[in-house]
Amino acid sequence: MRGRDVLLLLCLAVIGLLGTSAFGTTVTYDHRALVIDGMRRLLFSGSIHYARSTPDMWPDLIQKSKDGGLDAIETYVFWNIHEPVRNQYDFEGRKDLVKFINLVREAGLFVHLRIGPYACAEWNYGGFPLWLHFIPGIKFRTDNEPFKAEMKRFTAKIVDIMKQENLYASQGGPIILSQIENEYGNIDASYGAAGKSYMKWAASMAISLDTGVPWVMCQQSDAPDPIINTCNGFYCDGFTPNSKNKPALWTENWSGWFSTFGDAIPHRPVEDIAFAVARFYQRGGTFNNYYMYHGGTNFGRTTGGPFITTSYDYDAPIDEYGLIRQPKWGHLKDVHAAIKLCEVVILATDPVTTSLGPNLEATVYNTGPYLCAAFLANIDTQSDATVSFKGNSYYLPAWSVSILPDCKHVALNTAKINSVTSIPEFVYHSLKDNVDASEAALSSWSWFSEPVGISSDNAFSRNSLLEQKSVTADRSDYLWYSTSIKSVGDEVFLDNGAKTTLQVDSNGHVVHVYINGKLAGNGKGNNGHPKVSIQVPITLAPGKNKIDLLSLTVGLQNYGAFFDLTETGITGPVILRSSSNGSSNIDLSSHQWTYQVGLRGEALDLPNTAGSSSSSSVWTSGSTLPKNQPLIWYKTSFDAPPSRKNHTDPVAIDFTGMGKGEAWVNGESIGRYWPTYIAPNEGCSVSCNYRGVYSPSKCQTNCGKPSQRLYHVPRSWLKPKENTLVLFEEIGGDPSKISFATRIVKSM
Numbered sequence: 001m002r003g004r005d006v007l008l009l010l011c012l013a014v015i016g017l018l019g020t021s022a023f024g025t026t027v028t029y030d031h032r033a034l035v036i037d038g039m040r041r042l043l044f045s046g047s048i049h050y051a052r053s054t055p056d057m058w059p060d061l062i063q064k065s066k067d068g069g070l071d072a073i074e075t076y077v078f079w080n081i082h083e084p085v086r087n088q089y090d091f092e093g094r095k096d097l098v099k100f101i102n103l104v105r106e107a108g109l110f111v112h113l114r115i116g117p118y119a120c121a122e123w124n125y126g127g128f129p130l131w132l133h134f135i136p137g138i139k140f141r142t143d144n145e146p147f148k149a150e151m152k153r154f155t156a157k158i159v160d161i162m163k164q165e166n167l168y169a170s171q172g173g174p175i176i177l178s179q180i181e182n183e184y185g186n187i188d189a190s191y192g193a194a195g196k197s198y199m200k201w202a203a204s205m206a207i208s209l210d211t212g213v214p215w216v217m218c219q220q221s222d223a224p225d226p227i228i229n230t231c232n233g234f235y236c237d238g239f240t241p242n243s244k245n246k247p248a249l250w251t252e253n254w255s256g257w258f259s260t261f262g263d264a265i266p267h268r269p270v271e272d273i274a275f276a277v278a279r280f281y282q283r284g285g286t287f288n289n290y291y292m293y294h295g296g297t298n299f300g301r302t303t304g305g306p307f308i309t310t311s312y313d314y315d316a317p318i319d320e321y322g323l324i325r326q327p328k329w330g331h332l333k334d335v336h337a338a339i340k341l342c343e344v345v346i347l348a349t350d351p352v353t354t355s356l357g358p359n360l361e362a363t364v365y366n367t368g369p370y371l372c373a374a375f376l377a378n379i380d381t382q383s384d385a386t387v388s389f390k391g392n393s394y395y396l397p398a399w400s401v402s403i404l405p406d407c408k409h410v411a412l413n414t415a416k417i418n419s420v421t422s423i424p425e426f427v428y429h430s431l432k433d434n435v436d437a438s439e440a441a442l443s444s445w446s447w448f449s450e451p452v453g454i455s456s457d458n459a460f461s462r463n464s465l466l467e468q469k470s471v472t473a474d475r476s477d478y479l480w481y482s483t484s485i486k487s488v489g490d491e492v493f494l495d496n497g498a499k500t501t502l503q504v505d506s507n508g509h510v511v512h513v514y515i516n517g518k519l520a521g522n523g524k525g526n527n528g529h530p531k532v533s534i535q536v537p538i539t540l541a542p543g544k545n546k547i548d549l550l551s552l553t554v555g556l557q558n559y560g561a562f563f564d565l566t567e568t569g570i571t572g573p574v575i576l577r578s579s580s581n582g583s584s585n586i587d588l589s590s591h592q593w594t595y596q597v598g599l600r601g602e603a604l605d606l607p608n609t610a611g612s613s614s615s616s617s618v619w620t621s622g623s624t625l626p627k628n629q630p631l632i633w634y635k636t637s638f639d640a641p642p643s644r645k646n647h648t649d650p651v652a653i654d655f656t657g658m659g660k661g662e663a664w665v666n667g668e669s670i671g672r673y674w675p676t677y678i679a680p681n682e683g684c685s686v687s688c689n690y691r692g693v694y695s696p697s698k699c700q701t702n703c704g705k706p707s708q709r710l711y712h713v714p715r716s717w718l719k720p721k722e723n724t725l726v727l728f729e730e731i732g733g734d735p736s737k738i739s740f741a742t743r744i745v746k747s748m
Helices: 003-023 058-067 097-106 130-134 145-164 188-208 270-282 328-340 343-348 437-444 468-472
Strands: 027-029 034-036 039-041 043-048 072-076 110-116 175-180 215-218 228-233 249-254 287-294 352-357 360-366 372-378 385-389 392-396 400-404 422-429 446-449 460-462 478-486 500-506 510-515 518-524 532-537 544-552 574-578 584-587 593-597 632-638 651-654 661-665 668-673 710-713 723-729 739-747
Touching: 034 175, 039 343, 043 058, 043 110, 058 097, 058 287, 072 097, 072 287, 097 110, 097 145, 110 145, 130 468, 145 175, 145 188, 175 188, 188 215, 215 249, 249 270, 270 287, 270 328, 270 372, 270 400, 328 343, 328 400, 343 360, 343 372, 352 385, 360 385, 372 385, 372 392, 392 400, 422 651, 468 478, 468 593, 500 510, 500 518, 500 544, 510 532, 518 532, 668 710
Parallel strands: 043 072, 043 287, 072 110, 110 175, 175 215, 215 228, 228 249, 249 287
Antiparallel strands: 027 034, 034 039, 352 360, 360 372, 372 400, 385 392, 422 739, 446 632, 460 593, 478 544, 478 593, 500 532, 500 574, 510 518, 510 544, 574 584, 632 723, 651 710, 651 739, 661 668, 661 723
């Protein structure tokens, strides 16, 4: 077939696809690609999670994705936000999945809907609702009837909603792929035979829902036909599907990495991403999805981990605030354009690869004398090279790929960036118009002191230490453990010459110890070691002494085999120790402990700006502002920061001066803040060499600084004036040091 005939057929197919989409589109696959209305398609996709941004941001994010050369948007479906209570559904606001998909359709892009419904995604509890935990006899992600019944019910619910809205391609909608389960192959061996039978059941269940589009399973090498097994990772050029009849699809090309409190910030150089993308298409891939293309924000308590930051920026081509990150966005756009120039010939044939020397390759797609495309790769991590190909000489930098759409001329080399570089910065503003920021902050705060220990009529007692998640059902980060001891007869603990300590062992993630209403000490875990074990020096008074332990979670476990069984809270032991006369110990683990789920301020609904008469009356103002004290609620009002002319600049709060807590703007939670958790001084570098295999520890910044200092406040949550900011400060801070900033980008 002549080259012009192939081009004509491709154009006619695309016209046909657009013209018949209202009547339904056929989506299948063969060994090379997804086949849409009878034509193979070479596609670029990017992940945008609707719940990590706001509806007013969606159109711009989608348009910037299209402008960046994407053909599709990929998103998870988060079970826990849509069904927070069993059989009670929520698809409003940031949860409006149908609206998000319709906006993608209006932009002319496809959708890959990753239903799961296990998501992982650094999302709280992997996306599972906590009520699942309490179903009798349930075991997650295995051949367990109670779990399978709930999983099927929710998956069918989402599919039915999509069908009702005619959103599947078979109905004329944009959804061309769906995913069931998620990276189960990474951990299924831990579940034994029951894991294998569950995986096969999940595949069969998904197919039975009759969506009219293919289903995929990522990281599942034994995914049964007709499910397509796909690749996730920093590199997928070596990936081979488990059948010669399936195409190579890359569902997660990690554009960066997530951030955790207490760690430096990871970055992935765009030259390395471009190299990985070009290598994937060079070696036969035809669908690449960036995870993430826009990462967004873990608003409220949605972040999992534990210890994952509120920011989910992910070093993505579109940053957390919705602004284009250059040169990453621009260079990848150029890569997409160069590879698209090869689309016709890539889809018409299979690649043929030959060696040009050590670590040097040439891959050719050739349909005869009229169409030829080539990829020249130098996979050496150190040495540049000059190679001869088809009688011409080509210079190949180390760790790069040159794309030749006509087998002669280089359209792009992945190591050469032509896109501009942008420099993001924050412009700071006062809380009130025409008023100094510090003066405004000092003049307008009111506060409420959170009681230490038990203050609720709903408290209950047990003669043991209880696992936190099972007590709170994740209704709050906080759980009070309270007990008391009498020092009469225990004079050894009153000996001024002795050292008395309280040992507290917890499964995480943070513990604060109060003795007789006063903070005595605390401890925290980290991303790698969430458990806490502390020895707190204490002083006891004669008679009765009260011990209050405030335990809190920083996002529930979201990944790993049996992740749902990961315990949180103070499961012990809790031991009172004295060094007098050798050593004396009292194990308090089996004492009577009284429990309170959550805080008094949460029960009063203090974050809600509408509030109630009881909540509004508890605030104090007009006297000395308490600073650097634990367990304080703060409230103030502020005006929305101005934008530049013809711009709507995104807004952030700088929490410098605060310790740890959660913040709400006009009743909307912007998430957990923790600017006092500082990254280690080591591990960062001034420059980053993109050459060689990438890992999240390779190109870090922000060492010796707060893991996150600035927190995104969506513009749609703000009024021009008289906005309300509410904080719960857990460990002590100075709210007068808080400032607002707008994010702008300048080009070099």
